[in-house]
Amino acid sequence: MARRAWRGAALVATVSVVGLLGACTTTVGGLPKPERPDISKVSGLEITQGESGAKPGVPDAALPVENGDGGEMDRLAVNTLADVEEYWTQQLPMNFGGRRFEPVKRLISYDSGGTSVDVCRTNTAGVANAFYCSLDDSIAWDRGELLPMLNDSFGPMSVVTVLAHETGHAVQYKLGDASGITTNTPTIIKEQQADCYAGNFFRWIAEGNSKHFRLSTGPGLNQVLATMFFIRDAAGTSAEKQGAHGSAFDRVAAFQFGFAGDPKRCAQINETEIKSRITQQTFSPDDESKGQLPVAERKSLDALESSLRDAYKQTGAAPPAFKEGLGDCPDVEKTTSPAAYCPSTNQVSLDLAELTRIGSVPKKGQTGGLGDFAAFAEIASRFALSIQKATGYPLDGPAAGLRTACLTGAWAGTTTKPTSRLRLSAGDLDEAVAELLADKSLVAADVNGAVVPSGFARVEAFRDGFFDGDKGVCTRKYS
Template structure:
């Protein structure tokens, strides 16, 4: 049984199974100097767990707005736009040869559930959206449906995320040629740049420079990244489609580039980069299941196990056995929905919990994430066996990040035409969603202790996916 074909030929070439562990089945002497990221930090900032959201007691911004109602959503939007305007007033000249930032000329609030207003040559009736319009240099937002939904689902910082993204488009327009954007530039490039510019702004908030907002780099930043999963393109949307914004995997990557670097990095996102790293693909014509198969069916678990064995066979490690149901383990805690026991070299599976995670996701409803999320949970426990066999410790934050990286490396091998388990459209987004879950095992050590930073979890997984064949997982996360 084979899952759907992956159509990203450039990605297939990026992962070499032989290099997944960088040759660490042999002696470790003479290995390259490790990059060793500080697991207590996020892109150089301390991991914090304090409050995120509006700062209490701060006066609301007084930016002029058309058609506003003075309600909570408009106040939140205007506070966000006032701060992002302040950020770009400082950041644009500092990063683009002194070029000044001119504030957006029009700010327009509307209620998509009510009577429409004309903005950017279109009526807003029924348009649950937020957007930048270069025709009149305006930013508009739906206070009736979109913003309340985001606020209720992900908290107020999700609203800030969306408006920071739209301001990113304004930045492109105001930079002109320095942004590398022209009338013929593909939408996906514009959107990836805007996500990156949003990341720049959120770094500024995390550094404590915002007047109206605060952001913890632990749970707070995790929620911002989770927003990207919600506002991603639907699985199967082509990256070449007009209006494509990107998959969650790709949007989170662009945001992280911005959070970790300066705006000049974002302006360098171009067609060449997009072709190299964008993972968003359409479903193959023969994919009748739209990328979803039953996680608990024996034949599917057998294919998963076979793909994992193939991915790591050149390490020389004895693969673990799969067992249904929990078992006590003398040298590790029993975790769910999957567990690894070092002394028995066995991966035990809680099929009921795995089935819940692997259920077909439905927009707007709590429940499953999708089959690849469940498979990645199992794969993470499998990688612990490989780490044990090659002499790496199985507990602690470094083990959690190494596990995420090696799971990403396995995911990379499923892009190959020879893989028995094939990556399908939307699968990487499912992995991102599961990575950001509070108790996800994908970035957890053998005892289930999760790396607190979702940012670091996703980054490690992405390192493995794109560069696992070059031994990055053990070089960087040792």
């Protein structure tokens, strides 16, 4: 029944939940006191709910563009590149010993479905892409298909995301040795750095410094992270493959490092760091299911329950029982769906039909499921509430939501162990990211289903648990 094993050396830290909650009830000598995040903020910025996108009434930038049509997509691209140029003109000297930022020499627009042009030794016919070319120091974008699709699906800040990433590659090229990038540097390192540099730029926008754009740190930033999810590598892609950009879990992490840090932090992304945290993996050759299990089958639920009991056994808490069907619970304000925890009975109740829907993989052109691991994580989040109750933590409020996301991440980390009956497979963590970015994410919700408003904070808490759950981070940081 076991899910397929983690292959290769991409993940070197196998997480245990030993002592997961003990650090809050016992003083441990020499253990640094972590900074407790302000749950009303995102990396120190207030969580805002305002509009994101182009600032009204601001004249368009006037950068020269080759082959442009002057339409909406070209204006959006040019305004982005003008602002990102201003950002790096300020930041490069401040962070890299006075180095000046030389603007990209050529900006090229094309229509992948129209008349083709040759850019960077590539014919643009059918190339729905955006890219930086070091051969002639240019940035090119497809105004015909790619940019409209991003804008229609995720809003204008998704276009800003992609072009900020491409400018990140220009920064690498212009920094040279200071970026740690050479011709032999694996693609995954270059792409993670560029995602991080995009995060730097978005922090600048969120702080109100951009001439053309504004960004709310609530729904606006959530949409940016959703864009990072959309442009992830396909499940099963090797991180060592030429052209690999990273899984959603890894790309969002790099963006968040940039948003919370400075450009020097991004330049520190190197092979050592990548080997320590990249989770991207290939499918096992004998994994005929491609990592997808039937969520509602008894053997799947038994394996999940076994993995959860094993993950939290060191806490000494009595594990909750699983119960099919949602019902009333006298000590909660609202019964959550598709899984719920009732403190008075210590039961996790399950809506198997809805969990099956969430656990399905949507077919092309259809909406619906997120994948089996998203459904399993929702059940795990309700199980994690029972652990919090047993160890004296409140089950309602934003802190409980973040603690739940972190503890769920800690459980996910234990599924990398060979002894776990439920094994992490390629694409599983991306399914978790998709769930965490959903408006009604249960993984980052309290016992009543109140969701932490910031998707950024939800993903960060889950990642904290995944990598550092064995160090008691979930209750020290999110108490």
